[in-house]
Amino acid sequence: MNTIWADREGVHDAIADPDQAVAWLRAVGPRLTPSAPAVGAWLDAERPAGAGETAARLRDLRNALRRLAAEATEDPRPDAQSAIATRDAALAALNEACSATPVWTTLHWPSGGDPTRIVRTGDLAGQAVVAMLAGQAVDVFTGDMRAQLRGYLAPGCVLYFVKQHPRREWCSAGCGNRARVARHYQRHRATRTNPES
Numbered sequence: 001m002n003t004i005w006a007d008r009e010g011v012h013d014a015i016a017d018p019d020q021a022v023a024w025l026r027a028v029g030p031r032l033t034p035s036a037p038a039v040g041a042w043l044d045a046e047r048p049a050g051a052g053e054t055a056a057r058l059r060d061l062r063n064a065l066r067r068l069a070a071e072a073t074e075d076p077r078p079d080a081q082s083a084i085a086t087r088d089a090a091l092a093a094l095n096e097a098c099s100a101t102p103v104w105t106t107l108h109w110p111s112g113g114d115p116t117r118i119v120r121t122g123d124l125a126g127q128a129v130v131a132m133l134a135g136q137a138v139d140v141f142t143g144d145m146r147a148q149l150r151g152y153l154a155p156g157c158v159l160y161f162v163k164q165h166p167r168r169e170w171c172s173a174g175c176g177n178r179a180r181v182a183r184h185y186q187r188h189r190a191t192r193t194n195p196e197s
Contacts, residue, residue, distance in 0.1 A: 002160060005159060011079055037118070063090075065137050070082060077158065148164065150162070
């Protein structure tokens with residue numbers, strides 16, 4: 001969801017083109033569960049086949065997740081709005097991403113060795129990686145994490161985060177620091193404009 005981010009220059013898309021999308025997938029690849037050898041090989045390729053289609057699927061998935069996160073958190077931020085306008089369209093996009101390519105596990109048990117789990121995918125590894133991400137998103141929205149999902153309501157922030165500590169109020173340390181600095185500035189500005197208070 002957080003491949004959309006904002007700074008002083010505006011709102012940015014970290015997966016706007018195929019090269020950016022593949023770079024992002026390479027960065028998060030080690031966190032994919034389950035991980036499939038075909039996906040790893042696809043990500044390791046210099047020019048992964050179907051990267052443009054994968055980038056488009058990834059953006060569709062991201063937009064669906066942002067719509068669902070906005071609904072789950074009752075997010076009022078206009079800058080955080082998704083390109084997908086309705087919950088039903090977001091659910092359809094998420095479910096389509098989940099079913100894009102089958103992912104299944106097999107048991108490998110060599111004679112004299114320990115059994116291991118191997119994840120297999122359909123023919124298109126780019127679609128499989130998007131399907132894996134979609135499956136993880138389903139886990140977020142159907143599990144305990146949904147209640148901890150938050151949209152940080154600081155001015156200009158468009159990120160979502162999972163609140164893992166009771167005192168956490170912001171999406172990142174940098175955003176929290178900016179919020180503290182802004183509060184400090186507002187307090188000092190109010191004191192200067194109204195010295196009798």
